[in-house]
Amino acid sequence: MVLYTSPLACSNAAHMVLLELGITHEIEFVDIYAQPHVLITDGTPFASVNPKNGVPALRLDSGELLTEIGVILQYIADLKPESGLIPEPGRLARYRVMEWLSYVGADVHKTIGPLFHPNMPEVAKEIHRQNLNRRLTYIEQRMTHQMYLTGNTFTVADAYLFVMIGWEPYFKFDLTPYPNLARFHKRVASRPSFTHVLQIVKPVLDQMNLPSFPARIASVA
Ligand SMILES: N[C@@H](CCC(=O)N[C@@H](CS)C(=O)NCC(=O)O)C(=O)O
Structure with a gap:
């Protein structure tokens, strides 16, 4: 299978999980900052691979594309x-992980993205910051007595949240107001799969023409 991913994107969670599980795969990097988005290897327009034009996308061995x-x-x-x-299908525990995947995707991810957009007006960013604060505060409280989103077992929902709340030295996010989340972040960052992803994306990032991101996403609390 082939994972289409971009070095600073949410797709890093999928890359991490592939490495974590030792699943044979290939990686195709996509420059999502170029317009139109292109494959870094040969400049192929990414829309010709994934008409949604976003990462991640997974080309299955059957040839089908999963997004x-x-x-x-x-x-x-x-x-x-x-x-x-991930717990097996049919168990309530499975729906708990899906519940978090949905929350991280719809409520956290989609409020963080606009904070990085170079042309997003400050007034709009402030609305997103407030929404993000409410949601991270909820997660912060849920993590008071547990290490991960669904309890004390790491799941794919944690990989997604981890990637969303940033990592040094590239995607910097001030977690000072959320000590439980900061501890969670440190815990997940120590997983070998994350170190491995960083090693793979670094040379790609070094040759990319990135927009000027904020030095650090300000504390939102
Ligand atoms: N609905 C998609 C959204 C994924 C998404 O937001 N991807 C971002 C990177 S984190 C992206 O590809 N942005 C480039 C673009 O949409 O033009 C999903 O859940 O996978």
């Missing part, structure tokens, strides 16, 4: 059910 991070993460984890990265 949407919350679904791709479940698909990959289901290839190795013994890993425990």
Whole structure:
């Protein structure tokens, strides 16, 4: 299978999970800052691969293309059910992970993206910051007595949240107001799969022409 991913994008969660599970795969990097978005290897317009034009996208061995991070993460984890990265279908625990995938996708991810948009007006960013604060505060409270979103077991929903709340040295996010989230972040960052992703994306990032992102996403609390 081939994962279409971009070095600073949510698709890093899928990359991490592929490495974590030792699943054979290829990576195609997409420059989502170029207009139109292109494959970094040969400049192919990404829309010709994925008409939605977003990462991640997963080319299955059957030739079909799977999109949407919350679904791709479940698909990959289901290839190795013994890993425990996702509970088996039909169990309530499975729906708990799906519940978080949905919340992280719809409520967290989509309020963080606009904070990085170079042309987003400050007044709009402030609305997104307030929404983000409410949602991160909710997660912060939920994590008071547990290490991960659904309890004390790492799942694909944690990989997604982890990627969303940033990582040094590239995607910097001030977690000072959320100590439980900061501890969660440190815990997940120590997983070998994350170090491995960083090693793979670094040379690609070094040769990309990135827009000027904020030095650090300000504390939102
Ligand atoms: N609905 C998609 C959204 C994914 C998404 O927002 N991807 C971003 C990167 S984090 C992207 O590809 N942005 C480029 C663009 O949409 O033009 C999903 O859940 O997978």
